[in-house]
Amino acid sequence: MDHQTRRSPAPGERKRDPERTKARIVEAAIAEFGAKGYAATRISDIADRAGVNKQLISYYFGGKEGLYNEIARAWHQRGGEMMDPDQPLADVVASFVMTTAEQRAQGKLMVWANLADGTPESGDAEFMRGQVARLAERQAAGELPPDIDPAFLMLVLMAAASAPLVLPQVARQITGEDPESPEFARRYADQLARVVRHLSGGGAHG
Amino acid sequence: MDHQTRRSPAPGERKRDPERTKARIVEAAIAEFGAKGYAATRISDIADRAGVNKQLISYYFGGKEGLYNEIARAWHQRGGEMMDPDQPLADVVASFVMTTAEQRAQGKLMVWANLADGTPESGDAEFMRGQVARLAERQAAGELPPDIDPAFLMLVLMAAASAPLVLPQVARQITGEDPESPEFARRYADQLARVVRHLSGGGAHG
């Protein structure tokens, strides 16, 4: 039960430090929003987890909604760095799985946003299209079967990659293992990579 | 904007009809819970949509939580009927996609439940295992590659099949089409079936 329990600055640290405070709030908010979703999250819970007075959320971010938007914006901004076009697709997908596993709360946050009706479009359409274009290149290069629309394949892969995030209960029931554990992530990444390889190579490994 | 707008019983209908009322409430609740998730749903919205006084939700179901549990229970109970083991896997998956497309709210409800920390396990583990066992049979019969764990493949397929439900915004950004439309469901089902066929036949169709 100790998610970074480090309130009341260690002796020698600054007593007042807006950057540190803001960072703590953001971190706590990601955890809370990710775990429960926007509506179910109490700003007092965020404040408690951050070890800080709840008023500071208004002070620094303009309230619950402002804080949420800030997080979404940051995520959205820094989102476009993964996915190296030079790696084999199987590896790209596997590393995507590992990334989401390391930042479960962040990933779940994105899914919450997708799921809720009436949330402002949160992803980056430009980025998505770019990824699809790369899939199309792979297809043209013969790395993928020609009868599959790259856009839809992209969707399939994204959904599949986020399975341990999105369907943890189903995952547990199916496999009997803990979908939040790092080992699970590794195994799942490996298995998904195999699936992709079967697609790429028509059954051949390598 | 008319989602079954039929309050105030048509002339000739019974004025009081507990079954009808309960059914309306359940139907409205599925829609509301599915759209916004449990926490963000207002019981007054459910009542309004059902064309009924909000107190009846307490009267018949013991409040918001009772209503939710009732729905989850019913879903869980009637869940295990799909998935014919005699069809080819590609067709099974495709029809699963179509089913979720027809009952978006129901499906989203299940995903909400999966996503939220601290929701009681909602799926039927027994059923899941059964499905995995069938996948294993298919694998033994040579219909699936031997180097993939059937349990994980099951998870991949379920996640992929629910992509239009779970990631509608991503779907829209990637494809430029409306992921809620029936045409989209058809196309997606078709494409996913192709992917599965590539897995099954190592690239061969039929």
Add this chain to the structure above:
DNA sequence: ACCACTATCAACCCATCGGTTGATTAAGTC
């Protein structure tokens, strides 16, 4: 016609929650 009972509703109640206010104290500045 009367009665008992159940379904339904409008109005109210109160806990919760996000936000605000005003005071307090640490950090710079000259």
Add this chain to the structure above:
DNA sequence: GACTTAATCAACCGATGGGTTGATAGTGGT
């Protein structure tokens, strides 16, 4: 070291929303 400004907090406020209460009106039985 006085003074200013920024950071932090405890206490309060208003709105929202789930639940409850008490009254009313269909409905079926006699």
